[in-house]
Amino acid sequence: MSLMIWRMTMPEEPVKFPCEDFELEGILHLPDGRARRGISVVVAHPHPMFGGSMENMLVQRICEAIGSRGVRCLRFNFRGVGASGGFHNRGVGEVEDVLAAMRYMRGKGKKAEVGLAGYSFGASMAVLAARKDKRVKRVACVALPLGLVNIGPAEFPRGQRLLLIAGKSDAVAPAADLKTFADLSKGRARLEVLPGADHFFGGRTGFVGKLVADFLVGEDK
Numbered sequence: 001m002s003l004m005i006w007r008m009t010m011p012e013e014p015v016k017f018p019c020e021d022f023e024l025e026g027i028l029h030l031p032d033g034r035a036r037r038g039i040s041v042v043v044a045h046p047h048p049m050f051g052g053s054m055e056n057m058l059v060q061r062i063c064e065a066i067g068s069r070g071v072r073c074l075r076f077n078f079r080g081v082g083a084s085g086g087f088h089n090r091g092v093g094e095v096e097d098v099l100a101a102m103r104y105m106r107g108k109g110k111k112a113e114v115g116l117a118g119y120s121f122g123a124s125m126a127v128l129a130a131r132k133d134k135r136v137k138r139v140a141c142v143a144l145p146l147g148l149v150n151i152g153p154a155e156f157p158r159g160q161r162l163l164l165i166a167g168k169s170d171a172v173a174p175a176a177d178l179k180t181f182a183d184l185s186k187g188r189a190r191l192e193v194l195p196g197a198d199h200f201f202g203g204r205t206g207f208v209g210k211l212v213a214d215f216l217v218g219e220d221k
Contacts, residue, residue, distance in 0.1 A: 018100065022084075025054075025076065025084050044097075052122070058201055062212045065210050094125045137161065161188055
């Protein structure tokens with residue numbers, strides 16, 4: 001089934017879930033049919049102070065690609081964005097937002113696998129959340145801005161793998177910086193550089209979504 005058809009038919013459900021003493025809002029992408037059990041994905045959006053929200057087109061395309069593989073996927077608004085409670089916390093509280101989204105997706109199944117994806121600022125938050133929750137095995141980072149948020153050395157919990165997707169013309173998250181980061185990861189991070197793409201991946205959002213879905217939940221059959 002083509003991704004375009006999935007965009008028209010895939011069910012979406014507005015949700016709210018607790019984080020600290022407030023609630024965050026999200027959209028749960030539900031496969032149209034039986035969902036694969038034991039796995040789900042959380043996707044984090046770009047920087048709220050630069051207009052980022054869960055309505056970002058690339059974030060939506062990632063969720064659609066994951067949902068097309070029969071996997072539940074949650075995009076959500078960070079604190080202080082849209083109808084989410086709280087206030088922007090300069091990348092500190094936002095890590096807790098990602099962890100709260102993961103708890104929501106796990107539900108009562110504490111061992112259920114939750115993959116993480118993030119775009120720009122959201123990629124930084126996903127990496128930092130994965131370092132706190134060592135159950136996370138895979139993190140897909142689109143345009144990870146190493147100069148925007150300090151995520152520290154390229155060190156990850158045992159068994160954790162990262163996919164780094166970079167636009168060759170991206171000035172915010174330069175591919176050269178991400179290559180150095182990947183080289184220092186001792187094989188834990190893999191870099192994919194898209195020629196002709198900048199930080200916004202214009203015209204390439206569907207392809208980026210496919211790369212993320214392939215990495216997190218398996219290649220399309």
